[in-house]
Amino acid sequence: MEAFTYTYPVTVYFGEGAAKEHLAAELAKHGPTVLLAYGGGSIKRSGIYEELTAILHAAGKTVVEFSGIMSNPTYEKVQEGARLAREHRVDFILAVGGGSVIDCCKIVSAQAKLEADIWDCEYADHRLPTEFLPMGAVVTAFGTGAEMNNGAVITHTEKKLKSPLWGAFYDFAILDPAYTMTMPMGQVVSGAFDTLSHCMETYFGSPREDNLSDELSEAVMRNVIRNLRRTIETPEDRFARSELVWAAAMGENGILKLGKATDFQCHMMEHQLGAYTDCNHGRGLSALHVAYYRYIVEMAPDKFAKFACRVWGVDPAGKSELETAYAGLDALAVFIREIGVPSNFRELGIPDDLPWQEIADSVMLTSGGYGHLTHEDVRKIFEACR
Numbered sequence: 220m221e222a223f224t225y226t227y228p229v230t231v232y233f234g235e236g237a238a239k240e241h242l243a244a245e246l247a248k249h250g251p252t253v254l255l256a257y258g259g260g261s262i263k264r265s266g267i268y269e270e271l272t273a274i275l276h277a278a279g280k281t282v283v284e285f286s287g288i289m290s291n292p293t294y295e296k297v298q299e300g301a302r303l304a305r306e307h308r309v310d311f312i313l314a315v316g317g318g319s320v321i322d323c324c325k326i327v328s329a330q331a332k333l334e335a336d337i338w339d340c341e342y343a344d345h346r347l348p349t350e351f352l353p354m355g356a357v358v359t360a361f362g363t364g365a366e367m368n369n370g371a372v373i374t375h376t377e378k379k380l381k382s383p384l385w386g387a388f389y390d391f392a393i394l395d396p397a398y399t400m401t402m403p404m405g406q407v408v409s410g411a412f413d414t415l416s417h418c419m420e421t422y423f424g425s426p427r428e429d430n431l432s433d434e435l436s437e438a439v440m441r442n443v444i445r446n447l448r449r450t451i452e453t454p455e456d457r458f459a460r461s462e463l464v465w466a467a468a469m470g471e472n473g474i475l476k477l478g479k480a481t482d483f484q485c486h487m488m489e490h491q492l493g494a495y496t497d498c499n500h501g502r503g504l505s506a507l508h509v510a511y512y513r514y515i516v517e518m519a520p521d522k523f524a525k526f527a528c529r530v531w532g533v534d535p536a537g538k539s540e541l542e543t544a545y546a547g548l549d550a551l552a553v554f555i556r557e558i559g560v561p562s563n564f565r566e567l568g569i570p571d572d573l574p575w576q577e578i579a580d581s582v583m584l585t586s587g588g589y590g591h592l593t594h595e596d597v598r599k600i601f602e603a604c605r
């Protein structure tokens with residue numbers, strides 16, 4: 220294992236009724252004005268808004284609403300939130316939603332305390348923010364695990380970039396599986412696929428020999444596969460749902476990443492695809508993953524063969540290591556079709572006449588995986604997905 224330091228700043232309240240049980244005590248730690256951030260209105264239809272505003276009002280809070288946070292949140296939306304927070308001298312941000320709301324608020328919390336433009340600060344001056352408004356997250360859509368880390372993915376429309384920005388960790392995250400029961404099944408599936416992707420992106424980094432982080436990752440991947448199948452069959456299955464919610468958090472709370480390098484090259488490709496098409500994150504990933512792994516499998520057949528046997532139950536008898544590795548990727552491809560997420564860009568529903576070379580050239584290249592791609596490799600992978 221590589222050397223690491225592990226501390227974890229997010230208090231997790233997991234389980235049904237967690238907001239009713241714990242939110243008031245958390246709010247009591249902060250000043251009177253709360254920025255209540257949410258998306259396009261699902262929380263009003265589901266009753267979550269009513270439940271949370273009752274708790275906020277009972278706690279004597281003044282609520283400032285920051286609504287309409289879109290999927291793939293934009294930099295303009297971040298600036299709107301920061302303006303609101305400053306204008307109303309907000310003491311605390313309560314982010315209620317999926318990865319998009321949760322990410323947007325991480326950067327609002329930093330920008331509200333920062334004179335300089337945070338994009339320039341991080342990308343031009345290479346400085347990370349150090350002061351933040353405190354925040355809590357209430358997860359209503361699982362999958363990204365965004366509530367567990369301090370990275371946010373923000374779309375800068377003008378620059379045609381969907382890029383990571385670093386913000387604050389949440390003080391606490393409320394993970395009530397019951398809050399996710401109204402998620403449309405399409406979002407359940409794309410969210411769970413995103414969790415699987417986070418595990419794979421972490422697994423396919425060095426070291427290639429057996430290590431605890433990867434063995435835990437194998438367990439999380441098997442869990443996601445099993446419980447997603449169970450959830451598709453019985454959407455109201457609370458047990459399977461709660462497993463998926465925690466698996467998503469496990470994917471991004473750092474535990475699976477300890478002592479190893481991660482890849483996240485597929486994510487970088489998906490993010491730029493998102494910058495140009497605004498596609499759904501999990502569905503963009505499913506359209507890319509198999510083509511990406513078929514492109515790099517020969518660079519680490521041993522690790523892909525382990526993935527095949529331990530995650531997908533491929534029988535290696537009578538197969539070479541590389542054949543076993545490919546059989547695992549075939550199993551992943553079959554699973555993608557089975558759960559009904561796109562296998563390619565056509566199924567993703569994006570136009571075919573996009574400026575592919577330009578998109579490929581804009582993809583951030585990562586160094587922790589096995590592929591060590593160039594932009595030309597990225598273009599070829601895009602070609603294979605069309």
Ligand code: NZQ
Pocket residue numbers: 257258259260261262265288289290291292316317318319320322359360361362363364365366368370371372398399400401402403406410413471486500501
């Ligand atoms: O906006 P509303 O009306 O709330 O509807 C949302 C949205 O349309 C809906 N929804 C959420 N909870 C619901 C619900 N509908 C019914 N009932 C509920 N309980 O779900 C839709 C999708 O929400 P969104 O937050 O956009 O989805 P997701 O959680 O997949 O987040 C995607 C964003 O997270 C980023 C992605 O790039 C993308 O921008 N990611 C963040 C990561 C991180 N910070 O660690 C990691 C990921 O890899 C990912 O990149």
Ligand code: ZN
Pocket residue numbers: 363413414416417486500
């Ligand atoms: Zn993701």
